[in-house]
Amino acid sequence: MNLKMESHRNLFQIVRRKSPSSWHPLIERLKRGRLPAWFLLLLFALTIRLVSISLCQLSGPDEPRVAGIAREMAVRGSYLIPRLNGEDFLEYPPLGYWPISFFLSMSPGAIDFLAFLPIALIGTGTILITFLIGKEMVGPRIGLAAGFILSTMSGFFILHRRCLVDPTLLFFITLSLFGFVKGHLAPRKNARFLALFYLAMAGGFLTKGLIGVGIPAATAVAFLTATGGLRRIGSLHLGWGILLLLLPISLWAGGVWWAKGPGPLWQVIWQSLWRFSSSAADHSQPFHFYLLPALLNLLPWTPFPLILLWMQKRPIRTEGGCPEALLVIFALSWFLSALIGLSIASAKRVLYLGPIFPPFALLSALAWDRVRERWPSVKYREAPALIVLLLIFVAIHFFQLLPMERRNSLQSVFKVVSSRFDRGSIFLYNPTEATRGAAFFYLGKTVPVLKNRERLEGFQNNPGAALVVNLFHPNVPLRQSFESMGFHILAEARVGKMRVLIFSNHS
Structure with a gap:
């Protein structure tokens, strides 16, 4: 017992x-x-990301195209080659569309929020990885400051409320450089994290081409050059590392080659090289294009690296492995590699600036830490300041960005089409990429495209047919031509600078 x-x-x-x-x-x-501090960072980052996508609609020239490609993947179950309204679209490889496609597959209908949700979650992941980089190199206080700064950076806020592939690219670049930090710079080096460095670079390539490899590789080379010379590059295990980098890319390339031959692969590589080197590329801009946009997109933290420079008591030296000095050199290597590379490239758009945001947040975190040391009382104002910034972003979202985006959304156009022509034929006349993407996203099917007036004649007597027409300037003869063939205007909408007409031949 x-x-x-x-x-x-x-x-x-x-x-x-x-x-x-x-x-x-x-x-x-x-x-x-x-609550642990990192958990508060997670809650704050998730809150601001989810608020930033509430009530959003697909708008502009890019979001409907990206969402349309992602929904076509979800509907057809074909994830290897991106397709835009039934046609191969190989501007980028497919990985950037996969997270959006996964969430869209959760609903049989077209829900704009599901297209934005993965972007918000990916942005939260990028914030947490930035926190880990700061924590690994200096300590948790710097990591937390970098995470909160990145969460409230204006450019990061705007980028992660848009349905694009660029947030996924930024995630993989940040993840790759975390692997570099953890596998090469940490006191206890770990080859498994160097594997992450190479595999995440492969993810960046499969998201947006060569830039996904170029920025992490250039950052690592610049850092090694600044701290010990390229003789240390052998510590990156280039042999098996390059094999790891090429393995996922080769698996995708082999699948594409087997399905379509080598043509699509050359198109992806050509697109990357064309955007980088050709003055005739879309969105070609001069070298200094990013100067003002970079300053504005880094607000409200733009002056903080200058504060760090001003409060630096002695020159930065890496002897003895000073953690703060190493972080400064690492963040500068990352920031300058990204900014110079983006400036050299011919194609320039403000939304491409994403790779400069995390390193700038790390530099600003060091500056803020110096401010806290000089004036300890400011730490009691950090929480109220974050709440104020959150409220400012909420106000900007609801009162400025949402109204502007709804004026540039095709949602209302295709709601009219889907409600009145659910059984009739629908056609697009000389559509933009945005219209083609919006058509598949909202209708869930491939919509035939008519590219000239002669082909319209075959549809004059097609009962219940509808035409969606894009006009960038008043075109009275075209309008009269449609009306002479028995079509009348059912609805008309202005979407940004474009006028969209819906013609019908209902009697």
């Missing part, structure tokens, strides 16, 4: 030692009312 009671007592002690509270320190802290 005593032995049985003793065994029960021992069993109770084992269960108590392995209680959920012991397994989950976070739950224990929640019970005591004390």
